[in-house]
Amino acid sequence: MNKVRWGILSTAKIGTVKVIPAMQQGEFCEIAAIASRNLETAKYAATDLGIPKAYGSYEELLDDPDIDAIYNPLPNHLHVEWSIKALDAGKHVLCEKPIGLTSEEGQQLVDAGARSPHLKLMEAFMYRHHPQWKQAKTWVEEGKIGELRTVQTNFSYFNNNPDDIRNQAGAGGGGLMDIGCYPISLSRFLFDAEPNRVFGLVENDPDFQVDRLASVVMEFGRGTATFTCSTQLFPYQRVNIFGTEGRIEIEIPFNAPPDEPCKIWLETEENLHQTEIQVCDQYTIQGDLFSQAILEEKTVPTPITDAVANMRVIEAIRKSSRDEGWTSL
Incomplete structure (x- = not known):
């Protein structure tokens, strides 16, 4: 086969x-x-x-x-x-x-x-399988930006359709589940660690009873990650990764287009370097990597336990918002 x-x-x-x-x-x-x-x-x-x-x-x-x-x-x-x-x-x-x-x-x-x-x-x-994220991870690990200190993410779109499943509480709707999971995942990916504690402010839609705006701080010990996600804001996505000696910016971090190159920037005191990532489809890459793991009897790129760890952070953010204070994991 x-x-x-x-x-x-x-x-x-x-x-x-x-x-x-x-x-x-x-x-x-x-x-x-x-x-x-x-x-x-x-x-x-x-x-x-x-x-x-x-x-x-x-x-x-x-x-x-x-x-x-x-x-x-x-x-x-x-x-x-x-x-x-x-x-x-x-x-x-x-x-x-x-x-x-x-x-x-x-x-x-x-x-x-x-x-x-x-x-x-x-x-x-x-998103983790896209070459732009492979490049960002490599730059961080190689110390191109010095010591990783903070990650800033924005991810939003506007959707107030009551029939959309993302606006249905019983089906697991809301911004944190749909798109907030991305900045949580990428921060854990870059720091290669779980946050020690989180602070979140979450606003629910009064009609749908799902979160429509969340702003979050995650503390990783050696640095922080912050993000805002929303299902009722102007559509936008961007990631900035800051270190002691430089920064990395990813233009379209999550919905990378399959038919045009992506841009990623590495800025240091010496220069601002733009890298253009070749055209590719992250869904094709994901499907092939998973299929290869089956065919070659290898481990999958991301262990399923990672998914549970990401979910624990979402739950801690919700608890933090309810309690109006920091929540430890």
């Missing part, structure tokens, strides 16, 4: 618009089937995307012996349940972020994965 045969669990937009077309360009991915709770919906998506098989239930897809791995882009509250069912069906699992509604729920998935150690399991934080 030189390609992994993938089944897609639902016709969610993130899958049909971004992830599936990207994985179809991969060297090691074959999108073999897609499932929906409605057969006609699945058939439409399959025809549109050139996928051979369509199923009218998730169970039918999991029962297909010709499927090796599952990509799970279901709503947040269904991530853990259906990822565990996929593992129980003998499938490798790439599950969208965030891993679940709580760290305890995420740990259930970790435990399920441990019961089937031959199966690969990973949270789909695609």
Whole structure:
């Protein structure tokens, strides 16, 4: 087998618009089937995307012996349940972020994965696999900016549609779960550590009862990370990484375009150097890396325990906002 045969669990937009077309360009991915709770919906998506098989239930897809791995882009509250069912069906699992509604729920998935150690399991934080983040991480590790001291992130978009699942509290909606997880993840990635404590101010939408604006400080001992995320602000994203001798700026840190180069800057006292990252699709890279881990029986790029650690930080931020003070992890 030189390609992994993938089944897609639902016709969610993130899958049909971004992830599936990207994985179809991969060297090691074959999108073999897609499932929906409605057969006609699945058939439409399959025809549109050139996928051979369509199923009218998730169970039918999991029962297909010709499927090796599952990509799970279901709503947040269904991530853990259906990822565990996929593992129980003998499938490798790439599950969208965030891993679940709580760290305890995420740990259930970790435990399920441990019961089937031959199966690969990973949270789909695609940004980490993009070359611009590989470059930023390398510069930090090589001391190009001196000692890492602080990371500043902004991530926002405007969405006040009550029918959008990101605005539905019962489905795990809200800004922290949808986009706040990114600055948390990247800060932990760069510091290669967990925050000691966090301070958060979180504002909820009075109608949707999901967070629409959050500003957060994370203390890592040797430095800090701050971020603001919002689902009801002007669309914007940017990351600045500051050290004692320089800084790194990433122009489009999360939704890196698949059809044009990305820019990343390294500024020191001597000069400001711009690096243009070649055109690539981070979803293609993610799919191929996960597939290679299956084919070559290697560890996945990001262990599933990382997903639970990220969720613990989100929970601490919420507690900090409720308690109006610092929360230790």
